[in-house]
Amino acid sequence: MQEAFLHYIWKHKKFDVLHAQTTQYESLTITSVGQHNHNSGPDFFNAQIRIGEQLWAGNVEIHINSSDWFAHHHEQDKAYDNVILHVVYNHDTDIFRQDNSVLPTLELKNYISKDILSNYNSLLAKSEKWLNCENQINLVEDFIIDNWLERLYFERLEDKTNVIQQLLKTSNNDWEAVLFKLLAKNFGLKVNGEAFFSMSKSFDFSVVRKLSSKPDELEALFFGQSGLFNEVSEVPYFLELSSKYNFIKQKFRLSNESVLPLKFFRLRPKNFPTIRLSQLAMLYSTHQGLFFKVINVKNKKDIYEMFKTGTSTFWETHYTFQKESKATQKNLSKSFIDLLIINTIIPLKFAYNQSIGKRNNEAILKLVSQIKPEKNQVITAFNKLRPMANSALQTQALLQLKNKYCNYNKCLQCAIGNTLIAK
Template identity: 60%
Template sequence: MQEDFLHYVWQYKKLDVIHLKTSQYEILEIVSVGQHNTNSGPDFFNAQLKIAGQLWAGNVEIHIKSSDWFVHNHETDKAYDNVILHVVWEHDTEIFRKDNSIIPTLELKGYVDSHVFQNYTKLLSAKNKWINCESDFAEVDKFIVDSWLERLYIERLERKSRTIETLLEDSKNNWEAVLFKMLAKNFGLKVNGDAFFSLANSIDFSVIRKLKTNQTALEALFLGQAGLLEEDIQDSYFLELQKEYLFLKQKFQLSHTEVIPIQFFRLRPQNFPTIRLSQLATLYSLHANLFSKIIALDSKKDLYNLFQVATSVFWESHYSFGKQSKLASKKIAKPFIDLLLINTIIPLKFAYSRYQGTDINETLLELIQHIPSEKNSIVQAFNKLKNVSHSALQSQGLIQLKSEYCDKNKCVQCVIGNMLINK
């Protein structure tokens, strides 16, 4: 039994409301369940109840057992002075107000709809399953799943937006600087994401602005801050970058002591940090005011054109210093741009629209639906249960579903779980 199930039962009146009585055998009538509070304090504010014919207005607190009131020290907390009803699954002790009068208690277990409780018990008692509703997920109507995943995607965007707001505050409302940090993190992918983000944090964005037309200087800056220009390599381009970085380091008083070490291990050559940092340098050397350009673009085609940049000439025949490879243009591929759109561009456009007080949700939903579904272990596992992910909107929604609902047993807060509990 979890408290959120009792919250659900109370909020949606999944109980026999006609015959309710308190533990003191007084007739209880629910006029209003109140407003659900997800922060500290009583669980429902401003409820209205009739107890023995007397109208009460105040708060409702919910626990598994009555004795949990004392376990949580509510008897000494002024926030609970206005509780007019204690709702519990099992009533094992009386609780009192400061004047020693009893706070009425409603014991739910005799009033909850039997099929609701049985379905809930079945769902939460699932053992050794990837998700609680694993055996029932395929039965859920496609319209319900699609609608829920769209809502979950917006929820995920809202969560990412809060992270962006923090970056914006740290950057003193400089959206270009926020974009640079987010792009750097995502150019590093999973292996080097944190390292690239720490690299971006080690450079004041004013330095990027001053070097914006000089691709070699930007590349030297990024590779130098990444600690990739410290070896003794007798290569003319390496020596050129090393000399340029030493000049920039002195000029701008740079330090990379707090930059997380860069990794090459378990990376395909096209994702080597040398290649990704060179591409990032090219991007910023070609596009001044990159943030403004991104905000102005809505179509996937235009965004693809913006991000399909290549490395500097040296990396066309190298993946690392000192070792030559087959000659090939190393332009950013569309699958990588898709990741940038999913993890950086769309969240940033969403956050900026909220900052501006505008609503571009429909435009963003249309864009994300034209990006192919991600391929990861979560999406693949859901697709084995039911073929549900056909676009990045759905794959992002599934990641949100698994991490924020399934993994936390929040079945009663999930549309799918709700449907299965009530079937």
């Protein structure tokens, strides 16, 4: 048994509160269970409990055994002097206050229903299951799951907002620079995301602003900082860009020593870093002041139009410098732009509106609900257990659920787990 289970039982009053007594046979009336404390100190702050005829206000400490009080050395810690009730599963010793009076104790094992205990043990039983609840998730009502996934989606946005806040600190609060770094990372996708991100951080965004009217120089900057001119080539376009980059490098005193190497291996040609970097350069040569355009755009159709960009002319007949290919316009696909909406545009809108004290949850829900569900192993596995992914809202939420709850057995903090335990 985990103490977290007892926290859940106390917090949600999942025991026989009407007949509960202390181990000294005093009656208990719980006016407030208190505020759950996830840091050091007593487990619940500012509870209000009537014990016998006396109304108490103070803290509650929870343990599996009463003797854990001494095992955790609480008798030596003044932070526990204001504990008014000791809640335990098993009472194996009395705890005394400094004035030698017995600290009131509630022994929960006499008041927890056998069904809840059985459900808890069943859910968290050690096994090789992909999810603890995979055999029971179909028992949960759609309403509970839908509301939980919506909450998880915004929790995921909050996590991304924390990343954006860190980027703001290192970018002198320049939202335009933060957008560039986020876009660079997402243009690189999973394989080259970190390499593109390191490239975007290797120079000040003011350089992009100064070169934005010259797409060839912007492309030279991205290619050069990414190390694509390190090899020797006699291809005229390679020599042209390399020459432009050397001038830019000297002019702005650039270094790319911290930039991670690019990868071509096992990538589809349309995702080669040469193609994605050229598309990124064309995007920024087409749109000056991209950040405010992104913030003000309201629907998916307008975003598709805004990001309708291709490559420079050379890359219409090439995927690498060395080999020519069939001529095709290599525009960003709608599925690729969907990923940009999910991972860059919506998180940035959410973070920016938070920073100016504006709530835009409804607009964000409307936009993300229009995006097709993502396809990956996690979503496929969830859908086999119970079809839940109708849009990017659900797929993002399910990724949050798996990575932040299921993988750490946090069933007691999960609305699905809570529902199954309480049945």
